[in-house]
Amino acid sequence: MPAAAASNDDDDHGLGILEFFHGKNIFITGATGLLGKALIEKLLRSTSVGKIYVLIKAEDKEAAVDRLRKEIVDSELFECVREKLGNNYNYQEFVKEKLIPVVGNVCDPNLGMDLNSSRAIMKDVDVIIESAASTTLNDRYDFLLDINVNAPQRLMRFAKTCKNLKLFVHMSTAYVNGRKEGLILEKPLIMGENGRKVEIDDDDEMSSSSSSSSSLCCSFSRVDLADEISLAMKSLSCQGASHHQDYDVTKNLKRLGLERANNFGWYNAYHMTKAMGEMVLNEIREEIPLLIIRPTVIESSYKQPFPGWIQGNRMFDPVIISYGKGQLPAYLADPKSTWISNINDLSKHTRDAILLSNEMGDAIDDEKMLRKLQSKAKAKVAYAEQLCKMYEFIGFIKG
Template sequence: MLMTQSSLFSPPINFSLKKHYNETKNIALFSGNNLRENKLSLSSRKKIGKTGVLYNGYSYFTSPCHPLQLDLPNHFNGDDDDDDDVSTDGIGIVDFFQGKNILITGATGLLGKVIVEKILRSTPVGKIYLLIKAKDKDAAFHRLTNEIIDSDLFKCLKDEHGESYEAFVREKLIPVVGDICEPNMGLDSDSADALRKDVHVVIQSAASTTLNERYDVLIEANVTAPQRVMRFAKTCKNLKLFAQISTAYVNGRREGVMLEDPLIMGDNRRKEDCDANIPRLDIADEINLALKSCSAAASDYDVTKDLKKLGLERAELFGWYNTYHLTKAMGEMVLNEIRGDVPVLIIRPTVIESSFKEPVPGWIQGNRMFDPVIISYGKGQLPAFFGNPEVTMDIIPVDMVANTTIAAIAKEANKNKPQLNVYHVASSNRNPLKYTDFFEYLYEYFNSSPLVESQNISRIEYFSDFNDFSEYTRGEISQQLETNNVVGDEHGNVIRKAQNKCRARVAYAQQLCKMYEFIGFFNARFDTRNTEKLVKEMSKEERINFEVDVMNIDWRKYFQEIHIPGVKKHIINGTRASI
């Protein structure tokens, strides 16, 4: 599925890269013999209160308006042994953002929206320019109102400001008509000039996140579009930093500990012990390949089918799990090559789920990565899982990703050095969660608080063989629906209906587990050294107001008291869609 912000670039089915090739063909200039092997150490593994500050007449609230009261471990507050690790002065997050003007793409998506809300609520920011795809200013303003200002995510901010809320957000949030899939981001000359003069920080959050979308669509959204944003950012006179929201899975098919290293043009992620002739990733060649495939197929259906297949084949060839991860990696490579002396921050979150605390616990938008699994299991429609129960999952709440992004922007921009820094926002290395624990927490919750549609909730079974998984799932679902014992009418309609329902549920369970296969057997963890340093450099107040430490998460309480209730409220009750 696409994040909300991906509506910024939804090309028609016959979309072609041809008009953009001239913009990107110079990537070939970067394709020297700079392939780097990154040796990674292998880890052992098994087989199978409310506070505020006042600036410019407005109050900025530095903690959620409805703080969550949980008995959680806190490694950085209230423990005398940690006092030596606390920076007295801190990073200076609030001071950095005072009066700064920010340009954000993808602001209507899950993470982009949380970043906007947090900056507005907790810092004395100048203006936040939101690039919005719309036919004119009125349409952009309408989207801003409906998708951001009136969002329930902003209720906390609305409650804090009361009658002045409307005036506050209208002054701070500036919609800009644009499209990152167009040259110069689709900006008119007046808007472009204003941004070049005003913007201090660019946050590039827009992306297409469908794992196995058409290759050309993902190249356009995740490679050439960020390139355009960077080229525009380089023309901003007061630019302090460019932040790119990526994904931790750009590290590809590697095992052990994934380091916070930049990706270099030409890198592939094939396993280092692979005997095959490892190819070199040439982005210009990949664009050409997608372009040729667009014109080679005979119909729109064939184009879509061929380009989805092509993307998966190229991802497999170069060592990534899917087309999305491959194109996000390509996007990082391009940014690293063209950035010049622009300070760049790469944020690589793992699987983003609902908010831990801010602005309210459990807020989520859209059916996220693990939520279809949670909902299907809660309904009794997922009796088994294709994966290793001892594998470590990696989930991170959206507010921790937003806080890390904001704090890291302040830290890296204050250095005033033309560096590229990578931050993994992950939990697996410091607060690991295994699948066996995850599904146990789900079982405990749904066993005591079943969904209306739930049927026979039992502990999940695990399979390492997909055929065994499919056979077991088919038997369990068939037994639930009693397809062997159901009595039909003289035409057999009732029997056929039950059998069709069984086939549909089995097919969905198969599709779900195939989609998550790459993380069901994922033998790697993500190094978070830069995020840990960030925590140490924060003052005590910053650690409270911009919480980023994953050690504060109790996973049982997070799922049972925060996330699943949030899924029920914002997804199940919000849509009542049958899965």
Template sequence: MELHNILHFLENKSILLTGATGFLAKVVIEKIIRVQPNVKKLYLLLRAADSLSALHRFNTEVMEKDLFKVVRKKYGPKLDSLIQEKITVLSGDITLDCLGLQNSYLEELFGQVEIIINLAATTNFDERYDFALGVNTIGAANVLSFSKKCRKLRMFLHVSTAYVSGEKEGLILETPLKLGDVLGLDIDMENKIIQQNLQQLRADAATQNYTTSVMRDLGLQRARKYGWPNTYSFTKAMGEMVLGQFKENIPLIIIRPTIITSTFREPFPGWIEGVRTIDAFIVGFGTGKLTCHPGDPRTTIDLIPADMVVNAIMVLMASHVNETTHMICHVGSSSSNPAPYHLVRDSIVHFFIQNPWIAKDGKPVVVRMGPQLATRVAFRRYAELHYLIPIKMLGVVNAASWRYFDTTYLDLSRKAEFVMRLVDLFSPYFFLNRVFNDANAEKLRSAAKEHMENEIFNFNPKSINWDDYLKQTHIPGVVKYVFRR
């Protein structure tokens, strides 16, 4: 490994980035434009009906975001011409051969692309199984196949997740996943099972909603059969397996971030989009839907800000270009600067006590420190006592009183559904005690100390004060960018 000057490395490079409208992809695009406008070309792949629709999506879903306000201020009126010169927006779909691209673009891409960053993914934990397998597993294989046709390719960097580890506890090492490691798992058979179910649903003239429900349940069932907690981590794990099996001589880097949170410093603190793992609990608690604290207080919540993940991507590209190795790199904090569960919990509680959310009726949501439920069994008992039994009783009373308590009954039912789904999907992140080894990231950080760019591409979690970051940056960012949605 030789760490090149990162800014110089990015200069005059042609980069293909998939999933261009995703949360992390936006941070990558912003970073490159802001620090290295002399990049040769950014090819941005996103799903759209045609090139015009793709450009419209890019303008509205990427460039209009608050994230780009620093770039807009830096370049002013020159930004439009810079974007036109450096960025090519492509209408495509990674679930298709040749990424669904028009033939007119293929030869240019095969002759120009030097780096591929695969960020395309569906991150819903209970996504439809057919959608998740199509994007996270088959899609990854299609991007790899495409990369083999790029004559100037110097690196294929795939963004995965640390939680491909399933429900393992203890120290999780940076080791590749292999197709033969899981007894009985056959990706082709998983696809056949999906197609058989879809065929039966079509034969039964099932509604779209029912089909979606069946496909979601199927994904969770198959994931748990093989040791993964949800469809997302299961299909991402299979994606890694496929890449490792068929990489051949492609320079492959797989980066595994932990729970990605809002930006720490760049381009400014606190920008976030969508609900990440921990944010579902922040939203639930702040809005009054969650009145307890599910999770083992002895665990570590492995958080890593989005800009640090992006900086790690940049450093990895510069340090491992042209290498034919199959490298795995965890990017998280549990190994070097862990955030204890109790600290995260207390930060959330204290923030909303001091800054209560204003509900639709104009009244502040009153929050207080709720009971700590250290095991899944304890949570189920709590849910039974505080949600399920009261709902059953209220349902009987409501029916007997000609639906007089409809509003209360529906409100309590929604809260119960929210809490049960929250813990069902996210419990492995709060009840399992594990540390993600980040030896490869630590080697990169040590090498980067010798470069003047160390601060520009900082991804050292030791620089984070978690209590301060959560109260002053992350939770306010979630309130600003997520709550109002």
């Protein structure tokens, strides 16, 4: 089956990305999340990648296959891949060959995989991409420690058993740097380093090296990963093992995470545990090539595979929703700023799209498909108009 990819219009060729991924077998965690799903789509569409082993949390193999189909294969994100392959049959055969669902959980021993799956990945995989994480800023401290600190450690230990591994990719966040200010270099975090702001005199700033800066940062209280995990487990056990899901237990563990983060110089427990995850990977990786990617924020797609794709409520969306629900009474902003100059223009463009699809009706043989497309387009227009009315009511855009 030919690759859907290696398109000439991509700009990745000059960096050697296409050559690197040619024929490579990938093992990816967090594949059903926003970033993991977009990454799989990009690999299938733009590279001649080999097999992609997808770790999926499920009861059994059948459930994993079903979840892979519903959340990845049938996702609208993969429309461009379908189009490149010509028809749905070719697409289904292509993804069946490329995507290998693996039952597992990054929070379980041996990543929750059975022995056969584990051995197959050890033998075949060239690249491991860790995208699984909890991105809730102030989730329970024990949960965040497990998935953002313990899980990367489990995955790195598994990586050491892979015979042909060429790269381990860890998705992190720029906010692992905590309250540090000024020029922040993309360098590994030192084990125990905290996120406090480092005060350096102007005369010393130019002469101090990056190593001395790290030493200054670590001159404050150091983060001990074992102590933090022990503290969270102790807090949990003190509240009763039979009440792990109680509201009070959850509230106390969230408060504990925020207190520990603030104590060491991070804004929240998510940033702190992601920093700790980086530290443990650097500490135990030995000869494993490690690439850490630190995005600031991740929003909707800009151009590829098409503009505007997003999964879930991201970044500013919760602000709009919270205001609409009455949970956020006000938001500080420049009243003179304009996000969208004219709602009518937006509505006009979407209506024009429907008219265009009507005019193209004769060119579409499948009448049922045409009605489906038109219905979907009208639903999107109605949704867009509702959003515009809400934005106008809030005062973010002009009517």
